[in-house]
Amino acid sequence: MKTVRYSMMSQYFLRWLLFIDLVCSQFQSRIHVGDFGTSFAPADPIELINTISVSSQIRCAQTCNVNPLCRTFDYDTLSKRCRLFExxxxxxxxxxxAAIPPTSRVSSIAYTQQLYLAYNQTCDQCQVNRYLLCINNTCQCPPHTYWNGHMCLNEGxxxxxxxxxxxxxxxxNLTCSSSHLCGECIH
Structure with missing residues (x-):
């Protein structure tokens, strides 16, 4: 009888571990880690989400990964500075x-079309998806990105x-001109 009880407990425990693994895998990302001696300059300063102090590059990556707006980050191992960018x-x-410390490096989250398979589906399909947000009861691109038919890309x-x-x-206040270039709207 004890063997049966142990076996059932083992099954529940394994199911629980598989569930936790499934949930955690939904938050995983592939991250490209760049060379030391680099820093990131965004296309516009408005793209800097936050500058924080964290203990490691892994913590910086985790902080970026849980923020759906974050796509790129740089981290300095000496100063512990973590900068998050849209x-x-x-x-x-x-x-x-030479002005960039040799302890600084840029990293970025890799994006593929398969991460966006839930686009325009009901929100239950993207509840644990860092790449899409529930907006008006459907899975949509995060702010400052647009749908190109395959994935969400940064607005230009x-x-x-x-x-x-x-x-x-x-x-x-940028719009798409007749020459297919983003520019300021002139009234």
Whole structure:
């Protein structure tokens, strides 16, 4: 009888572990870690989400990962400074110069189309998804990003290519011109 009880307890424990693993895997991300001696310069200063002090680069990565707006971060191992940015690494610039401490490095969260399979579905499909937010009862792109038909990309700045106004940073009063470039709306 004790063997049966132990076996049932083991099954419940294993199911619990599998459930925890499933939930945790929903929050996992693939992170590209750059070289030391680099810092990130976003396309616009408005993309800096926060500057905090944390004990390690892993903590900085975790902080970025739980924030759906964060796509890029840099961390200095000496000063413990962690900077979180909205912009994808490709929309800004990775700087390398003698002025940048050799203890600083840029990292970014990798994005693929498969992360957005729940786009436009009901919110129960994206409850534990850092890449999409529940807006008006459907899974939508986070603020300052747009849907390109496959995934959520950062909205563009002055001079960025666009197909419509959604591709341009509207909080900076940018719209898509007839020449398909983001620019300031002139009335």
């Amino acid at each position: 912009g994808e690494i490709a929309t800004g610039q990775v700087n390398r110069s 700045y002055n001079g960025s290519l666009c197909q419509n106004d959604e591709w341009c940073r509207n909080d900076k």
